[in-house]
Amino acid sequence: MIVVFSEDGENFKSAAALAQSLGEEIAGVAKQELKFTNKLYVTDFDEDVVVDIVSKESPTLVIGGDTKRDKTVAARVAARLRAAYAPSVVDLKSQGDRFVVKRIGYSGVALATLTLSKPAVITVGKGDSSPKEMQTQVIRQEGKGRVRVVERREGKGTVDLGSAKIIVSVGRGMGSKENVKYAQELADAIGAALAGSRPVTAEMGWLPEDRQVGLSGTKVKPKLYLALGISGQPQHLAGMKDSGLVVAVNKDKNAPIAENCDYLVVADTVEFCQEMVKRLKG
């Protein structure tokens, strides 16, 4: 038995697609009625409740989604089942009574290969493959856990950075919060989503936190990633390494980003934005 779960519908699909490729019976846990598994528990997704549902299925493999809540649930399931655990895997192969997985470590510097004994718990991010629809037995299961939600605030102006085709991303080198508007203008001109590094999102508040690209933010893979005034710390690189083409704009030729981009434009970030907008509109 494989159990697939995610609080996010899209992520549930990519996990289900992977599960289907392994050809075993599948149970799912989701918030919506998504018919890609033999059996589906529909629930509000209280973490205690999901951990119980998943663990009771005695699975040989659990595939969770990659949201922060999913990973919290996955780790608890692994502990309860005393199972091997590997979150955010980028590759999975079944080898007899074991699984061989690959995942990124050391803040994006290393690719690790791990062998997991069965049962195993993994999580996967959103992918391109979509699962087949199936005849699904739907079971509703609610319940209350030990942690009470007092208030819930949806992130404002949410953009789905994970699926953006072009991203303009700003860092400290943009200079000031006021200057971010030039990046926004550039993003508008080329139809890009605006994102930022950890310092300008989580620490200085130039952009909302949900715009953060990096190890502790969103991992992105656009066709074009424009890094404006981003020095390129490993934690940031970890979030944008899979981008198609990377353009960095930086005054400092020796910043680490210089090693990790296709084009390095040595220029002032604000001037660069203004000039780009002028040319593209003209």
Next chain:
Amino acid sequence: MSFDADVAVVGGGLGGLSAAISAAKEGLSVVLLERGAYSGSKNVSGGRIYVHSLLKLIPDALERAPLERPITRETYEVRCGDRRVTFTFQKRNRDSFSVLRAKLDDWLSHEAEAAGVLTSFDTQVTGARREGGGITVETNRGEFKVPLVIEADGVTAPTSRYLGIRRLTPEQFMVGVKEVVATKPELPEDEGEAKVVLGLTAGLKGGGFLYTNRESVSIGFTVKVESVQEKLVKTSELIEDYRESLGIEGEVLEYSAHLIPYMGYRGLPPLYAPNLMVVGDAAGMLISDGFVIRGMDLAIGSGTIAGQVAAKLREMNNFTRTDIYQSQLEDSFVMRDIKAAWKSFKGLSNPRFYEVYPQVICDVLDSMFSVGDRRLLKVAQERLRKEGLGLTSLARDLLWFT
């Protein structure tokens, strides 16, 4: 007056660590302050160490220290355009090793911890003042009072300057430019090469070097500060040219431009003051005689002596008698070798070594090998005459080295 510790060592390089280790081994309470996140983080990484003084401090260092390769080949190379003269001296030898400072210093800092030294990283000394019979060190982590400071804070000696016993002038320094380049050396595993290269520094007063590490090479050169200013060249461009001329390809793992002391025996700064001893680069301890560049063994040697003197001072209960440090230094290899190198040091100030002689040597050998019937001395004489020099001035210049 109550103190926070017996000794504060300012600077966590080889000199500071050696001082801290030898003082801690004598039972003193030692705090070491290093501005980098770890020892070696602020260092130009590649280099060569003559291990004798390290072995005195840590007898089994050869088995445990992260040394790269023993230097078994000494090569001297003179370049003039596309011509070159090379000679190599080979000897199975374990006197000196190529090292990567980031690793070596980090290792020695763990030795210091194990010896009971309290190391405080990310600690920047911002001032120092005399107070209550000792010295109060001001840092980004608050103040700290000690009866004795061992200064090992590098070539610009900030602690000495805070205490008003030292001034800097540009003539006291050279610029060292270094790179570590990833490349697999074509040498047996247990052999390493040290190379001195003349004629590749674009006529600047200085020389180049190359050391083979396990899986990389350290290359670089040292030039006088004023010659960089006179010739208006960028050191970063120079090192790129230098790397290409040496025919080295590979990823540049580290690059760094640093000041290094250029003082010679007569130009050494004050090595002590009441409650203060100065070691290593901060004390201007560097030997560069045209064949070898040595600093690390002098730093370790002077540091070790300073640590021992610290213990003696505590025994005497008089931390002002740091003059003992100077006299112990004079009796040690540190001052003997610096004194012996004094002559060749002066010789190196002579621009002819960098501008004229490489050219002359190449020209002489060139005509020797292309025109078989001319006599070497005659060619040399003719060639030198063109530069307005005689054989006597050549001889005189060379005599500095003997």
Next chain:
Amino acid sequence: MLADLLIHPRLVRVEVGLNVVVGFKVVPDETLIKVSSGKLDMNVAVKISTYDKNAIEEAVRIKESTGGKAIGVTVGNTDRKTIREALSMGVDEVVAISTQYTDVLGTATAIAEEVRSMNPDLVLFGETTTDGSTSGLGPMVAEFWGVPVITFAKSIKLDGKVIRAERSLTPVVEIVETELPTVVTVTGEINSPRIPTLRQIMESSKKPVRTKEFKSSPMASLDSVEPYLVQRKRIVLEGKTEEVVQKLIEALRKEGAL
């Protein structure tokens, strides 16, 4: 006085400080890891994993404001200088558990064993470590210990035995509440870790470090660690801004990226 306490049991609570256990990991500094000859050079200086420092800071603040104790636990590399850093930040003592390679499940097993014997009010971890980055340790310890877990907390508030936390679950923020004892993992936003003074560093050398060994039988074995490199073109465009922008636009159009 006694009568006051009986009438106002909350006063008693204030007198009894909270005991906090904080887990932290000694990891190679990932900013120093370099690729040389196609291999990763992991033999670099170590540090307290970035967000674990936030957990230590939070533990010390709670200890200071309630007058309790903060005990550090670390598993794996037990580098004494790094452990002393935790102590100089204000942790009262550290349990240093050395072990061979272990997976996060093994680490959680070792820590849960300690936690059970200490029976604290609160156990804190960083949201993730900079080496394995599984974010799994806190949830696993909570599961083994049998208490609730709150992950990715960017602020926490304690009121008696009730803990309230703001969870950063990008893009959602949740305010949640539960009763102690509990496990919480904290994000980097929760505080700015203090820089200990030299005198605190001196004092830290006198604080106790208990060393232990743990035999782990990992369920996930590490077969290989390779450099994760994406080869980039690294073309440098330098000069007047108008000109480089023109060149860039042409290049991007040629690549089909615009």
